[in-house]
Amino acid sequence: MIPTEFEYTAPESLDDALEALRAGGEDAKLLAGGHSLLPLMKLRLAAPTLLVDLRRVPGLSDVQRENGTLRIGAMTHHAALEDDPELGVVSHTARQIADRQVRHRGTIGGSLAHGDPASDLLAVVLACEGSVSVRSVEGMREIPAHGLFQDYLTTAIDDGEIVTEVRIPALEGYGFAYQKFMRRAEDWAMVGVCALVKARDGVCEDVRVGLTHMSSVPLRAAAVEEALRGGTLDRDAIARAAESAAEGTEPPGDLNATPDYKRHLARVLTRRALEQAAGLAE
C-alpha cells in the first residue's frame, strides 16, 4: 500500500481522540477497522493528512444490555458480533459480512459512520430503529438511524464527532432474517434485505424491512410493511407484500446488476427474508 503521506496518532482516551481530531482539521480522519478507508487510501481516492486510530481508546468494544436495549461499543468487530448469538439479527447479519479475516478488523461503528449503502449492518440498524451515540467536545448526542444516513457515504455525524456506541432496542418476540445476495461470499451485497417480524396467532403485529444497496442510503420498505402490519401472516400475504419491495427505491446499477435486476432481487429477497423471519420458510 503506497498512500500519500499522512500523520498517525493512536490516542489513549476519548478526549484525546476528540482533541486530535479537532487539531487535525478537515482532512483528519478517524481510523477504526480500516476496511473501507485503507483501500481508498491505497487507490489514492482518499488522502487524509491525519489518521486518528481509535484502537487504544478504552471502553469502545463493550457490549451491554440495559433495560433490554443492546449497547454495542462502536469498535466492536464484526467477528465479535458474529460470535455473540445474544445479539440476534445483528449477529446473524454480521456473519454474512465478507470473510472471517475482514470480520476480525471491520467494526460496527466504522461501518455505520462510513455510510456505504452496500454495507450490511446499516439496513439492520435502520430496521431495528436503533441509534448511534456520538461524542464531540460539546458533549454527547444520539442520532436515530432514520436520521443518520443522508446520502452515499454521507451521514449526520459531524466532522468533530466520534461514534461511541450503537443502540439496538429490545425486540422481544421478533423473528429475524437477513437475506444477502452477492456473486462471491466475500462481496458486498448486490442487494440485502433485513426482515423483522412479530406475529401472534397468525397475525402480524409488527414488521420491519430494511433494504441494503437499493439507493444511495439504506431504506425501509414501507409499502411492504404497511401491507403486512395488522394482517394475516402467511406465505401468500408475504408473497403479495414482497411485490412492493422495490417501491420508492433508486438502486444504483453497476457491472453486475442493472437497476431492474436489483429491483427484482429486492422483491425475491424480501419474500425470502420475511418467510424466514416468520418461520414460514420451506
Place this chain on the structure above:
Amino acid sequence: MSVSQPPETRGNGWVGQAIRRKEDPPLIKGQGNYVDDMTLPGMLHAVIVRSPEAHATITSIDKAGAEEHPTVVAVLTGEDLAAELAGPIPMVWAPPGVEIKTPEHWPLARGEVKHVGQAVAVVVGTDRYAVADAAEEVIVEYESLPAVVDPERALEDGSPFVWDDFCTNQTHEWAIAGGDAEGALRDAEVVVERRIVNHRTAGAPIEPRSSIGDPRGDGATLYSSTQIPHIARFVLSGMLGMAEDKIRVVAPDVGGGFGAKLQVYGEEALVLAVARRLGRPVKWTETRSEHMTTSHHGRDQIAHVTLGADREGKITAWKVRHVCDLGAYFQILTPFIPELGFPVAGGCYAIPNIKLEFVGVFTNKFATDAVRGAGRPEQTHMVEVMMDQLAAEVGIDPVELRRRNFIAKEQFPYETPLGIVYDSGDYHGSLDKLLEHVDMDAFRREQAELRERGVYRGIGLSTYVEVCGLAPSRAVGPQGVGLQAAFWESAVVRVHPAGSATVYTGTSPHGQGHDTGFAQIAADRLGLDPANVEVLHGDTDQGPMGWGTYGSRSLAVGGESVGRAALKVQEKAKRICAAMLEAAPEDIELADGKFQVRGSPDKAMTMVEIAGAAHIPPQELPTDIEPGLEETSFYDPENFVFPFGAHACVVDVDAETGKVEVVRWVAVDDCGPAINPMLIDGQVHGGVTHGIGQALYEQIVYDDEGQLVTGSFVDYALPTASEVPMFETDRTETPSPVNQLGVKGVGEAGTIAASPAVVNAVTDALKPLGIAYMNMPLTPMRVWQAIEEARGRGGGGPARTEQGRDVGEHGTGAAGSGPTSPGEGGAL
C-alpha cells in the same frame, strides 16, 4: 514415433508416492524470497506514469514538478531512453507464408498511446512513497483519438483504426484444414451452428509482477517474477543490445504465474535500462490495479462454430472461424495464442473433416497472450459445449453421443485430419471411470424430483483432450509452426562427494511442485532419498539454458530431462560400483536403494559410498573412469503429449435470482503414470477453480471508451474457496510413448476441462425453461435475464442493449432455437 523402453526406475520407489511438498515449509514460515522482498544497496524505486487514455496523441510531457521532489533522481520518457534500448519488445511468431502486421512496441510510449495503462514515463527515486507522489505530478497532455473496443466492429468498414499506417484493424489471418469440411457440411444431415464467446480473462497470480535491474560494470542482473528467466535473458539481450553473457536473470520465489509471467514485459527492459543509465539498482513492483491493466490478458475470442453430423450423432465436419481480440500491441506470443489450440481442434472425437480460420484484430486494449491453458481451453470449450448442443439437436444422451464419437483406444497413435498425432489415450476408459463415481440414472431421478419442487439441478460433462509438452522444437520452431524459438529442456544432475545431490532444471516453477516431483524422479534413479536431492532453477548463471515453465510442459520435457541426466549418473555409478566390487557393470542393479551385484544382494554399495569413490578415487578405481559424478541432459521430445480425462459438474441454479452454485465436481484425469498424486490433485483443484472462475465469475471488462472497468478484485471476481465444492478426483494412467517416464502434463488440464462442464450443467439445469445455450460468464444477472426472456418477459436493463445483433448462436433446430444469452463479449 519411436517407443522408448522403460528404464530401470524402481530403485527406491519414490515415484508414485504422495510425499509432501519440499518447497512448502519455507514459504509457510515466511522465509520465501520474492523479488519485492529484496533490497539491494543503493537501490532506487520506480513508478510508471501510465496513460488514462485508450487512444491519444501525446502533445506534451511536463516533468518539472516531479523532478523538483527532493528524493527523485530521474524522470525519463520514451525519447529519453532511446539510447539505452536497442530494440522493441519482440513478438516471436513468424508463420511461414503469413504476414502478421506487427506494430513497434517500446517499453515507454513514443508520441502516442494505444490503450489505457500504456507506460508513458518512469519516475525514479530513493523513496518508494515519494516516487509515487512525484509520479502524480508528471503532467502529460493528450489529444484524444477514437477508441476501438469491440473486435467485430473493429473489422467493419468505417471503424477507426488502432494503427492508421496499416489501414485495417485485421492483424492477420491464419488457417488450417484437413479433409473437406465444406463438402461434409453440405452433405450433413444435421448442422449445428453457434456463436461461442470466450471472454477476456486475467492470469491474476497472488504475487504481482516485480523486477529489479542491478547494473555491474558492463553487465547487469535482472531479478524478476517470471516463468521464463532464460528466454528473458535471450530477449533482453536483443532489446538492450547486450551480449547474453553480460546479462543474468534470476527468478527467485515466484508467487504464481498462470501464463501472465510467460512474458518479457517492457518493465523488465525498463528497470535494466534505467539502472544502467543511472548506475544504481532500480526496482519496480506492480500494483494490483496495474496487474489488471497491463499484465497480459487471455482468451477474448469469438468463435463461429459449425458442426456437421448424421442423425445418429456421428460428427462428420467441424469448422470454426475465430475472431481474436489481440489488443493494441503484441507481447511475445500474442497472435499465436489462439492458434496454439489447433492441435486439439475437434477434441477427443474422430472427426474426419476439420477447417479452422483465425482472424486477429487490433483493439485499444492491452494485449492478450498466454493465460491458463492458452488456446486449448478455447478449443476444448467450444467442442465440449457443441457436443451437448448436438446431443440436444439429435435427441441422443450426451454420454452416448460422446461414446459414439470417441477415438477408440485401438486407434492410437491417432493422426488427426490436421496432421497432429495424439500419442496415447483411452477416452472410453476415463468416461467409464467417471461414471463409476457419478450414477447418471440416479442423478436423472433426483433431478426430476427436484424439478417438481422448483429446484433446477443440472449435470454437465467435459471429456477433454489437451496438448502439452512443448517441444518438439522442429514442429513448433521456425520451419514448423513458425515460432522463432525451440522448446527442448535441460537438466544437470550433480552428486556431491558425501552423497547428496543437486538437480538443475531449465524449467522455472512458480508453485507447481518441481522441487518435490523432480527430486522423486532423480532419487529413484540415484538410489537416494528425495530429501537429499535439491532441485534448483530460475537462475541463468546456475544451470544450462532452458525454456521455462508454461503450457504444462515442465514434467514431460523438464522432468524427463532430469530423469535422463540421472540415468547417465546411474550408469557411471554402476561402472564405479562394478570396479569396486569386481563385477561387470551390466551385473550391477539398483534395488532397494542400493547398487548391488545381481543375485548377490550382500555385495552392494550405497550412493554415498559410490559418490565418495567418484570424488576421492581409491586405488581400485580404474584411471579411465573420470572423477566426479555429474551429468547433463538436453532433451527435445519427438512429439507433444496429450493428457485427457472426463469431468462432471453438478450445479443448482436459483431460477428466481439466476445464481449458479457448483454443488459437486468429479474429475478423472489421465496424465500418464503419477510421479506424485498429491501434486496432481493440487494442480487439478487449482485448474478446475480457474475454469469455474471463467465460467461463472471472472471477466475483464472495458467500457465503450476503452476504460478498464474491472481494475481490482472487487470487480474482477476471482473465485475463492467459498465458491467451489470439495473436489472429487480420480485418475486413469495411460502412459505416453513419447518419453521414458510415460508422463503427460497436468498443470492446465483442470482449467481446460472445466468451463464447458459448467456451461453444459447450467444448460442442462435450465432445459425445462427452454434455454438452449448461454455464453460465459454465467453471472446471476445474465442467467436471470435468459430465464426472463425464455418466459417471454425480457429481463430489462442496459446489459442487453449490446446484444441486438447476436443471432449466430441461436440453434438451427428445435432444441437449439431457444433464447440465448444476453450480455456477452468484451463490451458488456
